[in-house]
Amino acid sequence: MCLSMQNQISNTSEYKLKSGIKIYHHHYNIIPSTQILAREQIHKIKQDSWYLWTANGQTQSIGQRDRKWIAPTNVNVNATYGFLISESQFSLAKFIPYVAGLSIIQVLRKYNLQGKIKWVNDVLISKKKVCGILVENRGKDPSTELYRILVGIGININSEISDFVDLGNKATSMKIETNTSYNIQDIILELSNSFEANMKFLLDSVNLIDEINNNLEKFDGQAITFDTEFDGQHEGIIQGVDNNGALILLIGDKVHNFVNGRILAPIP
Structure with missing residues (x-):
């Protein structure tokens, strides 16, 4: 992928999450899409570690059914996680959107916000969309025979009401709900820890159905x-x-x- 000067990596880091697992985090300024970039760089994902692509802004954000839109710059979480799962764990992959949703809800609770999962790929606050989730199975890694999973997550953090003028009353952000601005990098780190921990519960065959139903928007x-x-x-x-x-x-x-x-x- 050929990146223009504005799209060069602004930060590359490796660090351990609370569980001890290593995450490789590449952060960009403005790119077409973290999901597109993750697809192109999926070969980088290592066994027993996680990979994370984030960006300040996106010009071709991707949602369900490949819907595209422009994401505003420096106000929201634009992220794609990548990790590997085994053949025996693959039957649990259908629950990954729920696990991502529960992880986002846990982060929102830390800021006194109550989220709900809108089946199956959104998180709502007061029945307004605050987050979208896109899970992709990109097939087996040829060297490990493990399945490559990408999870795109977009969270409205510091968006203003004016950013949603074309959506009527269907979307919101953390800032709109609380009249407070938030540190996006802090939220990404909190989300990474929560998501990885909940994925471990899932892959260890912990039954999450009750937790999902308790947090489902009905x-x-x-x-x-x-x-x-x-x-x-x-x-x-x-x-x-x-x-x-x-x-x-x-x-x-x-x-x-x-x-x-x-x-x-x-x-x-």
Whole structure:
């Protein structure tokens, strides 16, 4: 990847998280996307360590279904984590979005903010989006035969209300909620420690379903519109998440479980 002068690495560091595991952290000024860069540099991920790409700003931020947008500079967390998991652990990969969401919620609590997981890739505060999560399985590393996992996380930290003018009342930031500015690097470090610790719980087969359901946004029992992409839209009431990570939706008088799809909006 050829980087312009404004996109050169501004900081490269190696440090240990609270668990003792080493994380290799490359921080950039402005790049197209940490997720794109992570895909290109995925060969760098080492066994028994984590890799982290962060940037002050992004010109081609990537979300679910490869949606792209411009991320404002120096106000939010723009991060992609990379790590390896084994064949025996791969069946647990479907829970990684939840683990990332729980980790973000734990960080928010430290600042007296209450977050909820919007199934399956967002975190909300007061039903407004504060964070998006993108998990990718990039196949096996040829040298280790371990699966390469990338987890993109974008958190609205110091964004202003004016940054969301095109989104109506659907997004928020930590600053908007508390009228306080935050140190982004401190939050990245807190998130890294929380995420790695929770991933260890998951890969050690600790059952997190109760914790997930306790932190799942159920929209106060209000009916929601659910888009399955391949099977059209449904209207139902969220019941929770099952042991396979599927969304449990009450449609009429019948319960249905969905492994794919997205929540569009509560029904007024």
